[in-house]
Amino acid sequence: MRRPSCIPLGVALRGTIHGDEDLIVAGRVEGDIHVTGALMVDSSGAVRGEIRARSVTVRGVVAGHVFGEESIRVDDGARMVGDAVAPKVLIVPGALFRGQVDMDGGPPFGARRWPSASAALGGDASGRSPVQAEMLTLTEPHSVGALPEVAASVEAASVEAASVERVVRDAEMAPEVALKPADCAQDSTGGEQRHHPDAPPVPTMPRLARVFGTRK
Amino acid sequence: MSHQSEAGYLGPELDVRGDLRGEADVRIDGRFQGDYSVDGRLEVGESGRVQAPTRTKELSVEGAMTGDVRADEVCILETGTVEGDVTTKRLSVVDGGSLKGMIYMDFDLPEELVRL
Numbered sequence: 001m002r003r004p005s006c007i008p009l010g011v012a013l014r015g016t017i018h019g020d021e022d023l024i025v026a027g028r029v030e031g032d033i034h035v036t037g038a039l040m041v042d043s044s045g046a047v048r049g050e051i052r053a054r055s056v057t058v059r060g061v062v063a064g065h066v067f068g069e070e071s072i073r074v075d076d077g078a079r080m081v082g083d084a085v086a087p088k089v090l091i092v093p094g095a096l097f098r099g100q101v102d103m104d105g106g107p108p109f110g111a112r113r114w115p116s117a118s119a120a121l122g123g124d125a126s127g128r129s130p131v132q133a134e135m136l137t138l139t140e141p142h143s144v145g146a147l148p149e150v151a152a153s154v155e156a157a158s159v160e161a162a163s164v165e166r167v168v169r170d171a172e173m174a175p176e177v178a179l180k181p182a183d184c185a186q187d188s189t190g191g192e193q194r195h196h197p198d199a200p201p202v203p204t205m206p207r208l209a210r211v212f213g214t215r216k
Numbered sequence: 217m218s219h220q221s222e223a224g225y226l227g228p229e230l231d232v233r234g235d236l237r238g239e240a241d242v243r244i245d246g247r248f249q250g251d252y253s254v255d256g257r258l259e260v261g262e263s264g265r266v267q268a269p270t271r272t273k274e275l276s277v278e279g280a281m282t283g284d285v286r287a288d289e290v291c292i293l294e295t296g297t298v299e300g301d302v303t304t305k306r307l308s309v310v311d312g313g314s315l316k317g318m319i320y321m322d323f324d325l326p327e328e329l330v331r332l
Contacts, residue, residue, distance in 0.1 A: 002227065003225060003227065004225070004227070005225050005226050005227040005230045005246070006223065006224050006225045007224060008222055008223055008224040008240040008241075008242070009222060009240070010238045010239045010240045011224055011236060011237065011238035011239070011240045011242070011254055012236070012237050012238050013232065013234050013235065013236050013237075014234050014235045014237075015232065015233045015234010015235060015236075015250055016232070016233050016234060017230065017231070017232050018230070018231045018232075019227070019229045019230035019231050019232075019246060020229035020230075021227040021228075021229050021230045021246070022227075023230070026222075027224075027238060027240075031234055035230070
């Protein structure tokens with residue numbers, strides 16, 4: 001296999017990347033990336049800009065829309081704000097994601113027009129689908145500190161990525177699957193909560209479990 | 217894949233434009249245009265094309281560079297070309313390598329020559 005290109009840890013690029021290569025971003029990129037190979041934003045990596053690649057794996061931070069010709073994978077520990085457009089979108093338990101998922105193709109790859117990433121980041125909540133609204137409420141109340149706990153509990157549910165994909169599809173087609181914010185209050189996990197009693201409750205555990213289709 | 221993340225690499229089919237900053241070793245076999253200021257070693261491979269003022273610690277050129285260069289060590293190899301001023305402490309231009317520009321190296325002449 002050809003050596004993948006790499007923006008290493010400790011390096012920041014303010015500019016654009018184009019080309020016919022595989023690319024690993026372990027540093028920071030502020031600007032658009034368009035490669036015809038595989039792109040990975042490593043756990044130390046951060047991208048603010050639009051990403052287009054054959055396949056995209058996010059382990060670090062992405063702020064911007066992501067277009068995958070084949071697939072997008074948002075991994076455990078990743079934080080992503082923006083839309084994910086690809087025939088296959090995998091969201092792995094433990095990933096934080098805010099944005100719209102589009103797996104139904106729609107206009108051909110490359111022909112879409114989106115509002116700029118900054119508009120997406122501005123938090124304009126109008127016109128969101130139930131899934132979008134759900135994703136917003138899933139991710140927004142958390143401080144980063146709450147993340148490991150949520151991730152751990154989701155992991156305990158032993159959900160396979162494939163089933164996540166299916167559930168996301170289901171949720172999109174049947175809005176009633178998406179849970180309402182009121183569910184936050186009806187937290188019934190009882191003694192399993194490990195966070196400090198004074199800390200705000202972690203609202204998403206039962207909701208994530210239900211979204212992911214966990215059975216008791 | 218992660219183990220390679222400490223060294224930067226721009227492959228032959230990659231085209232990067234903009235400001236690159238930070239601290240790392242980097243090899244460029246593709247194209248870079250903008251401003252390069254990364255502390256570490258920079259290798260411009262034979263297919264590499266760099267169009268940027270470049271500041272780094274060690275520079276080795278087998279490809280083509282345009283722009284002023286400032287580095288502790290500069291080595292222009294057989295196939296390398298540099299067009300721009302070079303400010304450095306150690307410089308080598310191998311037979312076949314080409315350089316078009318000023319060379320600035322800071323050193324003292326023997327005192328008896330200075331008095332002439």
